[in-house]
Amino acid sequence: MCTMIAVSAPVKGTGKGPGGWFPITQATIGYDHATHSGTEHALLLDFTNYELGVDARVALELDLRSGRSLVSQLQSAIEAAEALSRDA
Amino acid sequence: MSWNSFKTDDHLGISAEITTYPSGGDRIHAYVVRPHGGVRAPGVVLVHHMPGWDEFYQEFAERLGRHGYLVICPDLYCRFGHGTPDDVAAKARSAGGVHDDSVVSDCAQAAQWLRDDTGCNGRIGIIGSCSGGRHALLTASRVHGFDAVVDLWGGGVIMPDDQLTPARPVAPIEYTADLDAPLLGLFGNDDQSPTPAQVDEHQAELEKHGKAFRFHRYDGAGHGFFYYHTPMYRQAQAMDGWEKVFAFFEEHLER
Numbered sequence: 001m002c003t004m005i006a007v008s009a010p011v012k013g014t015g016k017g018p019g020g021w022f023p024i025t026q027a028t029i030g031y032d033h034a035t036h037s038g039t040e041h042a043l044l045l046d047f048t049n050y051e052l053g054v055d056a057r058v059a060l061e062l063d064l065r066s067g068r069s070l071v072s073q074l075q076s077a078i079e080a081a082e083a084l085s086r087d088a
Numbered sequence: 089m090s091w092n093s094f095k096t097d098d099h100l101g102i103s104a105e106i107t108t109y110p111s112g113g114d115r116i117h118a119y120v121v122r123p124h125g126g127v128r129a130p131g132v133v134l135v136h137h138m139p140g141w142d143e144f145y146q147e148f149a150e151r152l153g154r155h156g157y158l159v160i161c162p163d164l165y166c167r168f169g170h171g172t173p174d175d176v177a178a179k180a181r182s183a184g185g186v187h188d189d190s191v192v193s194d195c196a197q198a199a200q201w202l203r204d205d206t207g208c209n210g211r212i213g214i215i216g217s218c219s220g221g222r223h224a225l226l227t228a229s230r231v232h233g234f235d236a237v238v239d240l241w242g243g244g245v246i247m248p249d250d251q252l253t254p255a256r257p258v259a260p261i262e263y264t265a266d267l268d269a270p271l272l273g274l275f276g277n278d279d280q281s282p283t284p285a286q287v288d289e290h291q292a293e294l295e296k297h298g299k300a301f302r303f304h305r306y307d308g309a310g311h312g313f314f315y316y317h318t319p320m321y322r323q324a325q326a327m328d329g330w331e332k333v334f335a336f337f338e339e340h341l342e343r
Binding site for chain 1: 312
């Protein structure tokens with residue numbers, strides 16, 4: 001099925017693609033047909049800067065369990081970093 | 089002509105290339121496959137799926153071409169820019185998908201491109217899979233003049249209000265009364281979009297309006313069972329499905 005699940009948010013950072021590092025301006029998270037993972041669907045994470053071109057993109061395809069794990073670890077890392085900032 | 093039923097001394101050949109055609113004030117890229125043989129061929133608009141204007145669709149077009157159809161497959165994501173198919177599809181996804189009106193317009197212009205081609209016999213079909221199946225049905229419902237439409241497991245024909253989006257503002261089933269081309273639908277009973285219940289609902293709506301249609305539903309198949317490059321492929325169901333497509337187009341486009 002085509003789920004058409006996709007959400008986007010502006011982000012600030014850098015990503016590394018085939019041409020090297022470039023500024024990232026947008027993150028899009030989808031769950032839809034996978035291109036490369038060999039599964040029907042995947043979590044599709046795209047970190048992009050479309051002002052630089054369609055190929056200014058760092059792409060990930062993850063299964064749902066990995067997505068859950070990633071969210072949890074991101075949350076832990078962010079909380080730890082914020083605690084450091086408070087202590088400093 | 090069924091698959092693998094050509095004669096070994098037939099004059100068989102195709103040419104295939106990416107070209108452009110005018111649509112909506114732009115020039116849209118399209119993959120065009122032209123059968124050789126010296127006879128005017130039926131035309132087919134081939135509508136690509138959500139993963140984009142990709143190599144599977146080039147091979148899909150070539151298969152139809154080798155079976156005698158003049159095929160045009162528009163790049164419906166053309167206005168999002170150019171790159172590898174998955175990069176372009178990702179940009180389309182990030183934008184909420186291509187707008188239904190844009191697809192209908194590009195497909196209508198593609199059909200006109202076929203009619204204007206001296207190699208076309210004037211009969212035009214439209215076919216697509218996945219979102220392309222939905223878009224094929226939507227186009228044939230909103231634009232008159234198609235002689236046959238094939239919906240391969242198109243999800244989102246039936247859309248609850250909470251699934252409508254700016255790019256997909258109307259469920260295609262709402263246009264059922266306007267459909268004036270015979271419809272062939274192929275579906276996997278394990279699909280989650282469309283579900284068997286949604287296919288039932290679509291069938292009831294077609295019957296209510298007295299439309300000409302044939303639906304075939306396959307056990308042991310889900311979504312995308314023609315996709316030999318994915319684990320969704322189901323060999324027996326796909327080969328039977330291809331026979332249904334060839335027979336349907338032969339019946340409606342080769343008269």
